[in-house]
Amino acid sequence: MGKQRSAVAKYWRQYKWSNIFAMMRNNRADPKVCSDDFQGRLMVITGGTSGIGYVTCRKYASHGARIISINRSREKSERLCEELERDFGVECDYKIADMSRLEDSIRVGKELSEMKDTIDVLIHNAGVYLTRKTLTVDGFEMTFAVNYLSSFVINYLIKNKLKSQERARVIMVNSEGHRFAVWGIKLDDLNWQKRRYSGLRAYGSAKTAQLLSVLLFDEYFKGSGVTINAMHPGAVKTGAGKENSTFYKRFKGAIIDRLSRSPEISAEALYYLGMSKEVEGISGRFFNLTREEKPAPPALDMEIAEKLWSESLRKGWY
Numbered sequence: 001m002g003k004q005r006s007a008v009a010k011y012w013r014q015y016k017w018s019n020i021f022a023m024m025r026n027n028r029a030d031p032k033v034c035s036d037d038f039q040g041r042l043m044v045i046t047g048g049t050s051g052i053g054y055v056t057c058r059k060y061a062s063h064g065a066r067i068i069s070i071n072r073s074r075e076k077s078e079r080l081c082e083e084l085e086r087d088f089g090v091e092c093d094y095k096i097a098d099m100s101r102l103e104d105s106i107r108v109g110k111e112l113s114e115m116k117d118t119i120d121v122l123i124h125n126a127g128v129y130l131t132r133k134t135l136t137v138d139g140f141e142m143t144f145a146v147n148y149l150s151s152f153v154i155n156y157l158i159k160n161k162l163k164s165q166e167r168a169r170v171i172m173v174n175s176e177g178h179r180f181a182v183w184g185i186k187l188d189d190l191n192w193q194k195r196r197y198s199g200l201r202a203y204g205s206a207k208t209a210q211l212l213s214v215l216l217f218d219e220y221f222k223g224s225g226v227t228i229n230a231m232h233p234g235a236v237k238t239g240a241g242k243e244n245s246t247f248y249k250r251f252k253g254a255i256i257d258r259l260s261r262s263p264e265i266s267a268e269a270l271y272y273l274g275m276s277k278e279v280e281g282i283s284g285r286f287f288n289l290t291r292e293e294k295p296a297p298p299a300l301d302m303e304i305a306e307k308l309w310s311e312s313l314r315k316g317w318y
């Protein structure tokens, strides 16, 4: 209770209506477009087999990119690569990893870090939204593991390679949903054992955790030619939430999907952030599609960012 009150006191004054109004304006805007060529460059993405990731693979491939997609389904991965090679004549490869398993994220992080090829753009996109609390094989709350921890582990393991390349753009597919964690993340209860689980708050916490990691990765990359940014991909119609109950899916189909836009806008924004000269050198920021925005105060808390970083390394996996 005491800790909750101190978080309220800490962030309360930092909340600004102007930031909420900016978000509402940006939610209606279209993304800026970049039509530069990506020929001969490499884009690596997690979760390229459905939704935003899939459309983003097609967008990059349409500009000539080579693609490596990190997915949990072999069948879908093969289908994706066949399609990209057939439709755009580009090279496509994949790695199989379940992002809820620490072991898989570590393996992929190490494999990527040992690659000779330059990674031009790395997009951490895989994510889930779960209305019921689920634990991973490693004992983490699932939303936290897939939306935050896997991106942290891969990025941590690949950071030296990216730095040695002296150029790369890392993009975290985050969400305006980070604002659901109104009073921030609970470092002493990351797995929701002491509080009643709520899908929206767990999702908000995981996305807030990812934004906090961006602050420190940005510091690490400073002056190296590597940039890292986070973005909200729009409220778009995808398979998000497909792991939830039939009731939820009916509700989503009847209400949320009808109000959602096409994931083409997400892909357009992810291409712009990965390629546009206008974003050259810009790092440590949060974009709503392609418009820069100020995230909620808990996502800018350096003290918590440092504690979370240490906590994320605590299992000694690195």
Ligand SMILES: NC(=O)c1ccc[n+]([C@@H]2O[C@H](COP(=O)([O-])OP(=O)(O)OC[C@H]3O[C@@H](n4cnc5c(N)ncnc54)[C@H](OP(=O)(O)O)[C@@H]3O)[C@@H](O)[C@H]2O)c1
Pocket (backbone or CB within 6 Å): 046, 047, 048, 049, 050, 051, 052, 053, 070, 071, 072, 073, 076, 097, 098, 099, 100, 101, 125, 126, 127, 128, 146, 147, 173, 174, 175, 176, 177, 232, 233, 234, 235, 236, 237, 238, 239, 240, 241, 242, 260
């Ligand atoms: N849709 C929106 O309106 C919206 C809004 C804000 C943020 N986002 C964010 O956008 C990102 C993409 O979501 P989406 O809307 O495109 O949802 P989606 O259609 O469900 O796609 C999610 C992707 O993540 C992959 N994935 C999920 N769990 C995984 C795991 N354990 N291991 C490996 N891959 C896994 C999925 O693989 P499969 O193909 O095998 O299912 C899929 O490729 C997420 O980070 C989400 O939080 C979406």
